[in-house]
Amino acid sequence: MTDVLVLVEGQGSVPTQNTLELLGAARRLADATQGQVKAVVLGAAPTPLTAGLFACGADQVLRAEHPLLDGYQGDVYVAALTQIAGQAEPQVILLADDSCGKEVAPRLAHRLNAGVVTEVLAVEGDGPAVLFRRQMYGGRTIATLVAQRFPVVATVKPRTMAPASELAGRTGEEIAVALTLETSLVRTKVIQKVAEEVRGVKLENARVVVSGGRGLKGPEPFKQLEELAQLLRGAVGASRAATDAGWVPASWQVGQTGKTVSPDLYIAVGISGATQHLAGMTGSKTIVAINTDPDAPIFKVAHLGIVGDYKAILPKFIEKCKELT
Amino acid sequence: MHTIVCIKQIIDPEIPADQFKLDPNSMRQLRGGLSLVISAYDQNALEVALQLREKGGGKVTALCLGESGAVGAIKSALGMGVDEGFLVSDQPLLESDPCGVAHVLAKAIQKIGVPDLVLTGGVSGDTGDKVMGPLLAEALGLPCVTFVSKVEVKDGKALVRRIVEDGYELVEAAFPLVASIISDDSNVPRYSKLKDIMAAAKKQVPTWKAADLGLEEARVGAGAARLQVRDVSVPQRESKCEILDGETPEERAERLALRLRELKVI
Ligand SMILES: Cc1cc2nc3c(=O)[nH]c(=O)nc-3n(C[C@H](O)[C@H](O)[C@H](O)COP(=O)(O)OP(=O)(O)OC[C@H]3O[C@@H](n4cnc5c(N)ncnc54)[C@H](O)[C@@H]3O)c2cc1C
Numbered sequence: 215m216t217d218v219l220v221l222v223e224g225q226g227s228v229p230t231q232n233t234l235e236l237l238g239a240a241r242r243l244a245d246a247t248q249g250q251v252k253a254v255v256l257g258a259a260p261t262p263l264t265a266g267l268f269a270c271g272a273d274q275v276l277r278a279e280h281p282l283l284d285g286y287q288g289d290v291y292v293a294a295l296t297q298i299a300g301q302a303e304p305q306v307i308l309l310a311d312d313s314c315g316k317e318v319a320p321r322l323a324h325r326l327n328a329g330v331v332t333e334v335l336a337v338e339g340d341g342p343a344v345l346f347r348r349q350m351y352g353g354r355t356i357a358t359l360v361a362q363r364f365p366v367v368a369t370v371k372p373r374t375m376a377p378a379s380e381l382a383g384r385t386g387e388e389i390a391v392a393l394t395l396e397t398s399l400v401r402t403k404v405i406q407k408v409a410e411e412v413r414g415v416k417l418e419n420a421r422v423v424v425s426g427g428r429g430l431k432g433p434e435p436f437k438q439l440e441e442l443a444q445l446l447r448g449a450v451g452a453s454r455a456a457t458d459a460g461w462v463p464a465s466w467q468v469g470q471t472g473k474t475v476s477p478d479l480y481i482a483v484g485i486s487g488a489t490q491h492l493a494g495m496t497g498s499k500t501i502v503a504i505n506t507d508p509d510a511p512i513f514k515v516a517h518l519g520i521v522g523d524y525k526a527i528l529p530k531f532i533e534k535c536k537e538l539t
Numbered sequence: 540m541h542t543i544v545c546i547k548q549i550i551d552p553e554i555p556a557d558q559f560k561l562d563p564n565s566m567r568q569l570r571g572g573l574s575l576v577i578s579a580y581d582q583n584a585l586e587v588a589l590q591l592r593e594k595g596g597g598k599v600t601a602l603c604l605g606e607s608g609a610v611g612a613i614k615s616a617l618g619m620g621v622d623e624g625f626l627v628s629d630q631p632l633l634e635s636d637p638c639g640v641a642h643v644l645a646k647a648i649q650k651i652g653v654p655d656l657v658l659t660g661g662v663s664g665d666t667g668d669k670v671m672g673p674l675l676a677e678a679l680g681l682p683c684v685t686f687v688s689k690v691e692v693k694d695g696k697a698l699v700r701r702i703v704e705d706g707y708e709l710v711e712a713a714f715p716l717v718a719s720i721i722s723d724d725s726n727v728p729r730y731s732k733l734k735d736i737m738a739a740a741k742k743q744v745p746t747w748k749a750a751d752l753g754l755e756e757a758r759v760g761a762g763a764a765r766l767q768v769r770d771v772s773v774p775q776r777e778s779k780c781e782i783l784d785g786e787t788p789e790e791r792a793e794r795l796a797l798r799l800r801e802l803k804v805i
């Protein structure tokens with residue numbers, strides 16, 4: 215019996231895509247082991263999110279409301295989840311591998327004396343055992359880890375697992391959990407949030423991603439990538455070499471440390487295709503590479519490629535795309 | 540201000556695919572003749588610490604749990620300009636899971652003296668768990684901020700830039716603090732000067748064993764691991780790239796657009 219606790223997030227009554235993926239994974243694991251899915255909703259006040267979670271696979275919704283839970287704060291989230299997990303006693307706790315999950319998961323694991331596994335691609339029951347699959351060595355390998363004891367706190371890599379399928383009419387139990395949280399818990403404070411301006415679509419949701427790397431040799435050529443992305447109603451991404459150089463914002467980075475994208479079309483311009491970059495984009499349906507080096511590893515994963523200088527290729531390509539779209 | 544930077548020595552993670560080999564028994568990467576490096580973001584963390592020292596004075600200490608050869612990583616950090624380094628090297632400890640490693644590093648940090656700031660890399664280049672910063676914060680009972688690219692000191696407090704999905708946050712916290720570091724254009728690791736490398740070679744690096752740290756035995760080593768690796772595989776990629784040709788780059792560009800249209804991708 216594997217009970218799975220899931221931290222859900224959403225806007226209004228709509229769960230995030232990450233949450234749907236967590237619930238999908240949790241439901242499949244619970245079904246394979248006759249366990250239960252327990253969805254946790256944290257907030258300052260009751261939210262309309264709760265109602266829809268049963269249809270998405272939750273058996274229980276654990277609601278915790280507290281004034282300190284108004285938005286994410288690491289210390290408070292860790293304390294709240296420690297208390298909830300203490301009561302619900304799940305075997306597996308699933309969080310999204312996002313900026314909240316990567317801060318909370320290890321800290322929660324430490325408090326629960328639990329194991330922690332991150333960037334999980336698949337979680338499966340195998341008899342009484344639970345297996346977690348994740349990449350290692352910058353995406354060069356896939357490792358299978360077995361829980362030696364429970365609980366285990368796991369973060370799920372976004373856009374790698376099938377989301378929950380909705381089953382209208384499915385019901386469950388709603389439980390209000392009382393928490394003891396003190397203001398003195400709070401040790402870090404967000405002074406300012408700066409969102410990078412997003413023109414058009416968000417990178418992680420885009421159906422087309424045009425990414426640039428060190429081969430572009432500066433920030434200027436990214437304007438051309440933006441033009442192309444706009445034309446194809448997509449978003450611009452980058453390799454770490456380009457974000458580290460300060461040519462484009464860090465939030466544009468695709469790869470192991472950056473975002474995972476799986477668009478219909480991914481165009482890599484002046485990107486060599488290091489495994490750490492591939493870790494974030496090989497789920498793309500069609501991959502196009504433009505690179506001067508015929509031996510660049512990006513051509514090993516690309517479906518279509520041009521060997522050549524982007525300076526000569528992009529303008530004509532953009533022109534032709536304009537004609538065709 | 541005293542900063543301790545945790546550095547992990549790993550096999551160069553940016554080697555080409557054909558040089559990457561796994562040991563079928565240990566399921567770990569085979570070193571072969573490949574070079575060892577300080578994991579990428581730990582170098583950025585060292586840079587952040589050195590810049591803080593340049594601005595506000597103080598001391599930077601490097602700490603590593605690794606093979607005896609990891610003294611090389613400490614020496615590289617000394618060459619970059621850190622003031623002192625400590626190595627924990629004891630074979631059974633290297634089999635620990637991340638919680639076990641955090642216990643070892645926390646005990647070593649307490650032995651050195653809990654500093655104002657503990658830095659780790661945001662994610663290591665080999666196992667890539669990205670958990671060590673937050674685990675250490677818990678083990679030391681300190682606050683923690685992850686995926687930080689800049690650290691400033693303002694009115695005696697830390698003001699850090701935390702990278703999030705759609706931009707960044709400025710987070711304020713009191714010292715002592717643990718932060719995990721990722722790269723940006725402000726923390727590009729400096730090159731070591733030859734004279735500093737030579738001086739580093741002569742420096743003593745205190746090396747500790749389990750017994751020196753007063754560890755809780757039940758938390759470290761292979762036996763304490765909460766998850767065990769059952770299998771590691773290298774996915775084979777079949778190359779099926781269609782290279783578009785044409786006399787000129789412009790011709791190839793046109794072909795690409797037409798081909799994408801044909802495939803109904805654009
Ligand atoms: C722990 C860790 C995490 C990492 N995480 C990430 C990550 O999330 N994302 C990421 O991208 N990287 C990541 N990296 C870095 C990664 O290993 C590579 O260093 C990086 O992806 C290289 O970026 P690049 O392809 O732009 O640069 P390079 O490897 O330098 O490639 C540039 C390419 O441009 C080509 N080129 C040059 N001129 C032209 C031209 N005129 N026209 C066309 N092509 C041209 C060259 O042939 C070359 O192939 C990580 C590394 C580590 C160790």
Ligand SMILES: Nc1ncnc2c1ncn2[C@@H]1O[C@H](COP(=O)(O)O)[C@@H](O)[C@H]1O
Nearest residue numbers: 545546604659660662663668669670671
């Ligand atoms: N054995 C180690 N010795 C020193 N620091 C380590 C060790 N393992 C991990 N770290 C630190 O923790 C960071 C994150 O590692 P990881 O959680 O493995 O991704 C690394 O970049 C290092 O800064």
